[in-house]
Amino acid sequence: MKPMNLKNAFFRTTLLVAVMAAVASLAATAHAAAPGISGGTGTPVFNLTAQPAYLNQPDGSSVYSWGYGCQRTWSPTFLPATIASPSSGCPLMQVPGPTMIVTEGDVVTVNLSNGLPTAAGNTSILFPGFTVQATGGVQGLLAQEAAPAGTVTYTFTASSPGTHSYYSGTQGDLQIEMGLYGAVLVLPKSNDHNIGSCTPLGQIPAHYAPEADFRLAPAAYNHAKACYDREYLFQFAEMDGNIHNKALQQVSDPVRVAACATGASTPGCSLEVPTEPYHPNFFMINGRSMPDDMDANYEVEYPHQPYNGNPHLHPGEQVLLRIIGQGRWQHPFHEHANHVRILGRDGNLILSQSNAGDLAGPALFTTTTTPGQTMDGIFYFTGRGLNWDMYGHNPKSSDTLATLPCDPDLNGYNTHTTALNYYEWCADHNKPLEANPLGDIAGGGPITLPNPNILTNGAWYGGTPYLGPDATTRSGGPGLDNMQPSNAQANPANERGWAYMWHSHNEREITTNNVFPGGMMMMLLVDSREFVIDESN
Numbered sequence: 001m002k003p004m005n006l007k008n009a010f011f012r013t014t015l016l017v018a019v020m021a022a023v024a025s026l027a028a029t030a031h032a033a034a035p036g037i038s039g040g041t042g043t044p045v046f047n048l049t050a051q052p053a054y055l056n057q058p059d060g061s062s063v064y065s066w067g068y069g070c071q072r073t074w075s076p077t078f079l080p081a082t083i084a085s086p087s088s089g090c091p092l093m094q095v096p097g098p099t100m101i102v103t104e105g106d107v108v109t110v111n112l113s114n115g116l117p118t119a120a121g122n123t124s125i126l127f128p129g130f131t132v133q134a135t136g137g138v139q140g141l142l143a144q145e146a147a148p149a150g151t152v153t154y155t156f157t158a159s160s161p162g163t164h165s166y167y168s169g170t171q172g173d174l175q176i177e178m179g180l181y182g183a184v185l186v187l188p189k190s191n192d193h194n195i196g197s198c199t200p201l202g203q204i205p206a207h208y209a210p211e212a213d214f215r216l217a218p219a220a221y222n223h224a225k226a227c228y229d230r231e232y233l234f235q236f237a238e239m240d241g242n243i244h245n246k247a248l249q250q251v252s253d254p255v256r257v258a259a260c261a262t263g264a265s266t267p268g269c270s271l272e273v274p275t276e277p278y279h280p281n282f283f284m285i286n287g288r289s290m291p292d293d294m295d296a297n298y299e300v301e302y303p304h305q306p307y308n309g310n311p312h313l314h315p316g317e318q319v320l321l322r323i324i325g326q327g328r329w330q331h332p333f334h335e336h337a338n339h340v341r342i343l344g345r346d347g348n349l350i351l352s353q354s355n356a357g358d359l360a361g362p363a364l365f366t367t368t369t370t371p372g373q374t375m376d377g378i379f380y381f382t383g384r385g386l387n388w389d390m391y392g393h394n395p396k397s398s399d400t401l402a403t404l405p406c407d408p409d410l411n412g413y414n415t416h417t418t419a420l421n422y423y424e425w426c427a428d429h430n431k432p433l434e435a436n437p438l439g440d441i442a443g444g445g446p447i448t449l450p451n452p453n454i455l456t457n458g459a460w461y462g463g464t465p466y467l468g469p470d471a472t473t474r475s476g477g478p479g480l481d482n483m484q485p486s487n488a489q490a491n492p493a494n495e496r497g498w499a500y501m502w503h504s505h506n507e508r509e510i511t512t513n514n515v516f517p518g519g520m521m522m523m524l525l526v527d528s529r530e531f532v533i534d535e536s537n
């Protein structure tokens, strides 16, 4: 999608119509996955710089912020390799900071240099959950710190797999607010016997259509029940624009700049930015607000916000959600269409006390984030509970896709991995939606659909109650009115998925600068297996 098209479409309209219009104008390439950087194997080294820049927000704001970028002399390896990463490396400050991808047992070194304005003073990084050794720098309250233009080195062993946060350990009320936070993803060892049953890397999927593998690892944890097919990382944080504006005023103040020029410890060379009362007006997922979060990863429009939030999946896929609460508020994020089964928190897999080996994490309606805490959870969608056949099968149809069988396994799902309707809930197979159908399925269903013009919400969601490129035909049937607009508007061609809003249930947080819609909102796209999900951007 071209961002301008999206934004024009978005702000021309209002309320839910606006949301669906934005969905309609999204394009093929803006998928997600969990991109980041590697510092090598075994003893990875990451060279980061804390530095200032401006974040783009969809209301047109350009918000002065601080974040981490890669040191200019250092070019890391970008992961996963299937995602097109910037050829320039990552020298620019970004929010969130570069996602550091390591493997369990790695001895990780992070060299931090302080490129913040001198008046900002020292800075540091905390790696909660790890035992950190620091060398160089100066002693701070919570961690060894890098003085202005100085450096500090942290070393720790990546002792547990899972999603971990990192963030400033210096004046956190200001520095984390300004954007100094990021993620450490610790992958389980690839030779771990517990994940031997997972589909090996490079072999996803063995399903209907060949698709690239965008996973970082076969499993989230060293556990056979932590396998996954697809993954997304979402970091939640809010910003109070007044704090950022005050920080900008003060670092630009000529008197202060003059004082700082003679040394960081010169009287008058420090910031006095109040961080209370706290009135955040930007609510971000991965540093972006809706609708910007649905643009592509590494989109040039966001040089300092490279990561998006735009989940896609096929029915039946196990989708790993890596969730981090950054900032200082809780954010009750609701993943529509199913609950999220939590695997672990802060890199601790939650196991049953009574049944050894069983997972015991809760199924959450909202994955409410807590500042500093991380969650790993599994989300999936099968259509079970819809009470109609979402593929529109009809044994009498001449359409070969419409005559596919549903062969229930012991749990009632069609688990033939090469089938288009993999993980269809067979109890709903050939079960009509409409009491008085105009379409492909015989009569007798639970409801009568309203006028197609009422149901139709654009290109991603075709207005039809069926999945797949033929959904429009199936909902109307040969020679009958079908759901308009039809496939001709599909973008990309033949994507005929269902859109589910994923959003904060603190509704204040789905605004940008007090205007709805915006903030912490994205769209989940459920795509039929005919549609190849390409997250390579």
Ligand SMILES: [Cu+2]
Binding pocket: 334, 336, 503, 505
């Ligand atoms: Cu909701």
